[in-house]
Amino acid sequence: MPASDLQSVAVLGATGSIGTSALDVIARHPGRLRASVLAAGRNVDALLALCRTHRPDHAAIADPDGHAALRDGLAAAGLPTRAHAGMDAITDLAAGNACQTVVAAIVGAAGLDSTLAAARAGKRLLLANKESLVLAGELLVAAARDGGACIVPVDSEHNAIFQCLDGRGSANHAEDVRRIVLTASGGPFRGRSREQLADVTPAQAIAHPKWSMGPKISVDSATLMNKGLEVIEAHHLFDMPGARIDVLVHPQSLVHSLVEFIDGSTLAQLGLPDMRTALAVGFGWPRRMESGVGGLDLLTHGRLEFEAPDTAAFPCLRLAFEALEAGGTAPATLNAANEVAVSSFLQGRIGFLSIPALVEDTLAALPAAPASSLDALREADARARDRATQLATRLTAP
Template identity: 50%
Template sequence: MTSPRTVAILGSTGSIGTQALDVVSRNPDRFRVTALSAGSNLDLVAEQAVAFEVDLIAVATGTCERVAEAIGAYAVRAGRGAYRPQVVVGDDAAVTAAGSGADVVLNGITGSIGLRPTLAALAEGSVLALANKESLIVGGPLVKAAARAGQIVPVDSEHSAIAQSLRGGRAEEVRRLVVTASGGPFRGRSRDSLREVTPEQALAHPNFSMGRVITTNSATLVNKGLEVIEAHLLFDIPFDRIDVVVHPQQMIHSMVEFVDGSTIAQAGPPRMLVPIALGLSWPERLADVDVPVDWTRAQSWEFEPLDDEAFPAVRLAREVGEASGTYPAVYNAANEVAVDAFHDGRIGFLDIVDTIDRVVQDHATSGGEGIESATLSVEDVLRADSWARHRARTVLGLTDGRPTEPLSDAEGALR
């Protein structure tokens, strides 16, 4: 009998992490969790540690003593008082978990802080189940250079769908990739009608319940812009052969069009269980991960073009992806600052993407074009990330206590 795959889960208390542990719990003969990393949800990670008797627990905040105490309390209540895992705490805790030597490392961290753990997992030779798209996007050349063929398995539902569909043909037979988008809560609205959108409205995603940043990114379609860059990096398809189509039901997760005119689409409920399970078990499939589409029920699926005028984030992402180097890191970092400012009531909804565009253009005039992808280093990426965050705060008037003035359309217009 084949030994279970060992698994390290980064971001174990988030949506991806908790669903991954659900998959593991239903397949105990296939997987054994050896490492967990979390941010600050100590109670939940302690409960997870005891439930799965994990060897290594990595927590970003707190102290080793406090983490060990919380785990010990749960262990006693569960009748496993002798359980004593290794505990690491601090900014590099997730890197330690990622490099612990598990067969599979699921990176479910949100944001560019996932870059170092991604590189640590690849350096250790683990299969990287990648849900942290930002680490690939901001560190594209670094991550690709560090990965051997087949070492990265995408967990984003769109890229998992493409990977599954690509099994239907050879690379040279692919004409284009079609990435689907729900359109978010503001699908069909004009740019002008989005000026008074509130944070509460932006978080009302029609299909998914996600964290604040990801849900807002879905409303601005920044998330889809990031996914276009990710698709380019994962599958080596030029940007002019990657399309985005709005599909509000999100039953088809993405498609691959082949040179003979046929298209292969991957369909399933708008949930993450199948992509997560495939990330852990690739290239094999697990049984009964989710409920399939009920083809006996009458239903309609819609498809419509993306409105680039109302939602320019995808067009800007293509420009950023083509520029490569540190530009994707700047795009991502400026967005994170702008999203926080929006939810703090400092700027309007349209100012989010306008701010990204302004910071990207400023990066071009401040020497950003001098950093080539071939010579990109982790330090280059982190410096660009830090610069972009500072520049975004300056543009928004967040560095000196002055009230923020919304950007005009002219200032935020894509060039």
């Protein structure tokens, strides 16, 4: 295949778990895919190691202080890769001619600008940055529509729905779908009562039983906030009201989501819990490509179980549905307060049960306002972080 036919890919968040999985898939298809841009947060050494393996045209480190080390490391390795630093540089690379496809896997609100820029530029956008949809879902969907971008969600649940809908846009399936059902593993504490969660440690919370993920998203899975954020994402991705989005706990993590249609049919997507499947769907759609993931042997895995989520023990899921119903800036407030709460928990400053308490208090203190612009959403995000930080300080005060 001529080099011009290669799909050039920017992997934003290249040193994280999703970035690593994306690069694994890319490496399996040297005739179809090439990592042309690699971007990371602060870990220059890890980024340099990836550059030596994948030889991108561009490498970017979000921390401006890492520019010299990145530049010198690339030169020492004899690589022609150009060094960049700062979030503005990453955003420019995502929107520019250096790539056709963008894997948006920067964690947190920091990934919003580059994701929006890729959508406006009409890229194929493999979306793994939850916050882009939670904070600014309407803006992102509109940007993708106006720019001609193709959004393929990489979260296994949304990717499953995407596949069940055959990749059709929301306007083409709304009349056919009765509801969508997101599945949740239940996290490491499934079945525990609220009282049994009081002494949970950060080490226990990040020990996910099925997925290999970063600390923040692992804690979100343990509180079920991750599933709550996915409900909000699904609303935007598939133009589905919250009343037609359900959640089922499925501890085997083999059924990734389901779509129920008006004729009584229900389609489900099944597969082993490996992010490479969803990434391969994103790179290849509407074709399929090898991902490195084996097939699913149902005889080996045995029974599939489903149960209702326990929102008394894990109230973050309820809070997310309430924020979606409130609309406007409420989801941005929810997300920002949760980021502060999870960070405080991982630092040992607050307890596990204080995470939903802090989020709920922040939502109550900052009623929803119209989400009329990105500036309004950023202001809501900043206000929520300030409020949540104050609450976290009170909780840790002697």
